[in-house]
Amino acid sequence: GTMGAAGATGLAVGAAGGAVGHAVLGDGSGTTGPALATVGSTRVPFRGAHQAGILQPLQARGHLVAFDLAPGAGRKEAVALMRRWSTAAELLMAGEPVGPSDGGIARDAGPCSLTVTFGFGRSFFDRTGLVARRPQELEPLPAFSSDRLDPKRSDGDLWVQIGADDALVAFHALRTVQREAGAAVRVRWQMNGFNRSLGATARPMTARNLMGQVDGTGNPKPTDPGFDRHVFVAAGGAQPWMTGGSYAVVRRIRMLLDDWDALPLKHQEAVIGRRKSDGAPLTGGTETTEPDLDKLGPDGKPVIPADAHARISAPEQNGGATMLRRPFSFHDGIGPDGTPDAGLLFVCWQADPTRAFVPVQRKLDRGDALSAFIRHEASALFAVPGGPADGEYVGQRLLE
Ligand code: HEM
Numbered sequence: 001g002t003m004g005a006a007g008a009t010g011l012a013v014g015a016a017g018g019a020v021g022h023a024v025l026g027d028g029s030g031t032t033g034p035a036l037a038t039v040g041s042t043r044v045p046f047r048g049a050h051q052a053g054i055l056q057p058l059q060a061r062g063h064l065v066a067f068d069l070a071p072g073a074g075r076k077e078a079v080a081l082m083r084r085w086s087t088a089a090e091l092l093m094a095g096e097p098v099g100p101s102d103g104g105i106a107r108d109a110g111p112c113s114l115t116v117t118f119g120f121g122r123s124f125f126d127r128t129g130l131v132a133r134r135p136q137e138l139e140p141l142p143a144f145s146s147d148r149l150d151p152k153r154s155d156g157d158l159w160v161q162i163g164a165d166d167a168l169v170a171f172h173a174l175r176t177v178q179r180e181a182g183a184a185v186r187v188r189w190q191m192n193g194f195n196r197s198l199g200a201t202a203r204p205m206t207a208r209n210l211m212g213q214v215d216g217t218g219n220p221k222p223t224d225p226g227f228d229r230h231v232f233v234a235a236g237g238a239q240p241w242m243t244g245g246s247y248a249v250v251r252r253i254r255m256l257l258d259d260w261d262a263l264p265l266k267h268q269e270a271v272i273g274r275r276k277s278d279g280a281p282l283t284g285g286t287e288t289t290e291p292d293l294d295k296l297g298p299d300g301k302p303v304i305p306a307d308a309h310a311r312i313s314a315p316e317q318n319g320g321a322t323m324l325r326r327p328f329s330f331h332d333g334i335g336p337d338g339t340p341d342a343g344l345l346f347v348c349w350q351a352d353p354t355r356a357f358v359p360v361q362r363k364l365d366r367g368d369a370l371s372a373f374i375r376h377e378a379s380a381l382f383a384v385p386g387g388p389a390d391g392e393y394v395g396q397r398l399l400e
Contacts, residue, residue: 039165039198040110046090048387049244050232051394053117054326054349055222058207059163061170062193062328064250064345065177066121066156066380067185075128077184079399082118084180085160086393089116092173101179106172112165114173118394119159119248119382127157133398135239135383137247137352144365146376153252153378156188161248161347163328165198189378191252193328193345206279206287210329210342211260211373213272214279217287218310220322230322233351233386241397244386246349249323249357252330252378255343260373271369273308281310293317307369313360323348323356343374353381 044052069078088098095111097104125134160177164170178187195207209215220227228234233242260268265276273291274281281291283303293311295303304311315322326349331342350356364371388394 040112042113042165043095043111044093044113044115046086046093046116046388047390047392050246051117051384051387052093053115053161053163054231054246054324054384056113056115056163058195058216058326058328059113059115059170060165060195060197061163061167062195062345063160063162063170063174064191064193064328064347065160065162065174066188066190067158067160067181068188069124069127069157069185070183073127073184075130075399078124078128078395081158081181081184082395082399083393084182085116085118085177086388088176088180089118089173089394092116092176098176098180103172103175105175106166106169109166109169112169114164114169115162116173116177117161117163117248117384119161119384120395120398121156121159121380121382123155124157128399130398133239133241135242137354138381138383139354141249141353141358141379141381142362144361144376146365146371147379148375148377149379150377153189153191155380156382158185159248159250159380159382159384191330191345191378192332193330195328209327209344210255210257210331211268212276214274214276214287215327216325217274217279218314219325226322230351230356231324231349241395242383242385246351246384247353248382248384249346249348249350249353250378250380250382251344251346251376253344253346254341254375254377256339256373256375257342258339263373270305271309271373273304273310282308305369307367309364309368309370312363312368318360318363321356321359323350323360349384 044056046052091098093111093114093116095106095109097107122134122138122140125131162170162173162177164173206214206216220230231246233245235243237243269276269282279287281289281304283292283295291304291310293302293304297303311317326347328345328347329342330345331340333341335341348357385395385398388396
């Protein structure tokens with residue numbers, strides 16, 4: 001499927017890199033030289049059982065934007081908005097311009113794996129008179145003792161997640177979404193993120209975060225038994241419009257990078273319970289070897305410490321609680337205290353946050369060795385409906 005295609009793309013870009021540089025430098029018009037049938041050409045379908053932007057590989061660029069309905073706007077305006085946004089998203093993901101006022105930012109570029117994903121926050125249902133269709137799963141997340149949340153950068157009526165393997169393509173999608181929003185909504189907050197570029201590594205590899213750790217190893221795979229049940233809402237639930245949908249928890253997690261970088265490697269590895277070099281568990285093997293959580297060292301203590309992040313968050317330690325983590329890194333310059341305002345735009349997907357993110361974060365909050373090096377600064381929870389069928393707009397089964 002798409003994942004395999006993107007993996008192959010990564011290889012092709014790495015191999016073609018030198019030749020590409022020559023072609024562009026030598027001509028200037030960009031119209032001659034070998035074809036760049038690589039990063040640009042990957043297209044993700046807009047329609048299907050699930051919205052795009054959940055199962056696709058991490059993209060190099062991301063924009064997360066929350067909107068609030070404007071004063072006076074309600075269900076009617078929301079319907080018109082979701083129609084406009086869906087039409088725009090389908091064109092954007094196909095690499096097509098959107099209407100006569102398209103600014104042309106993405107001209108010449110292919111779709112670049114663009115995904116545009118839409119979600120509804122708890123307050124949306126109050127604003128649109130749809131409280132009876134509000135899922136129980138949108139109950140506000142509990143407060144955690146380590147939270148340092150900024151309400152202005154949290155929550156929101158609507159959410160748009162944009163991801164693409166090119167910065168201009170992602171920005172173009174963001175501009176288009178903002179333009180098509182018209183007077184119906186106001187931006188509440190926006191966060192910009194990034195991941196490693198396709199082709200940066202010699203072969204497809206798990207991402208690294210800004211702490212330098214291999215991050216994503218333990219993620220469930222679509223081929224795992226129970227994957228769909230963990231990530232997507234099954235048919236026959238209390239809110240039929242959410243069938244095929246998922247709940248996204250978004251946390252802006254600042255990394256205290258100066259403190260982290262000052263920590264000796266051995267301590268850094270003990271904090272996670274995995275080797276920094278290749279992500280292998282401290283009990284040995286390779287990245288994909290199962291950690292041996294019971295193994296004791298010569299000192300009689302567990303080799304993977306009791307407070308190691310990867311031990312505490314593991315599904316086996318949390319009654320099977322399973323989520324799909326699909327984050328972006330962020331860097332918003334240097335803060336007033338002189339340290340980098342950088343970290344993880346943590347996005348995780350699950351069929352029910354009260355059985356995935358919430359219990360795991362509760363446990364991390366009580367005793368995660370990583371807590372001393374991170375700070376949760378913003379939080380949001382969105383209901384992301386299933387993908388649109390032919391002729392439908394996103395959210396139609398909720399709104400009509
Ligand atoms: C695993 C880093 C926040 C849940 C990991 C791993 C790393 C990591 C390096 C091991 C490799 C892997 O399996 O991906 C971080 C960093 C965070 C963070 C740097 C904050 C900046 C969180 C949060 C949650 C979470 C907030 C959920 C509440 C998990 C889970 C695993 C994991 C479920 C996989 C455990 C397993 O399958 O064995 N994390 N994490 N992480 N983390 Fe985090």
